[in-house]
Amino acid sequence: MNAEAVHMDRTPAVTCSSCGFAWNSAAMAEGLRLLGSCPKCGGTLAFHDEAPSAPTVERAASDGAAPHLVLGIPRR
Numbered sequence: 001m002n003a004e005a006v007h008m009d010r011t012p013a014v015t016c017s018s019c020g021f022a023w024n025s026a027a028m029a030e031g032l033r034l035l036g037s038c039p040k041c042g043g044t045l046a047f048h049d050e051a052p053s054a055p056t057v058e059r060a061a062s063d064g065a066a067p068h069l070v071l072g073i074p075r076r
Contacts (some may be wrong), residue, residue: 011048017042 012022013029
């Protein structure tokens with residue numbers, strides 16, 4: 001038996017309740033949340049993990065600063 005297979009989580013991230021297709025990666029789960037239905041059959045998706053928190057945008061400490069001070073000197 002493969003040593004990696006013993007330690008891998010076997011629960012898929014998303015499963016379609018209509019066709020039974022399963023997706024394993026968190027990136028696919030995020031995309032399927034945006035899509036809202038199974039891309040194969042249009043069925044309902046069952047997510048097996050909690051929804052990720054909404055992304056937050058942190059503002060620069062120096063709001064109103066000139067772009068070259070925030071981004072650095074442009075390359076030529």
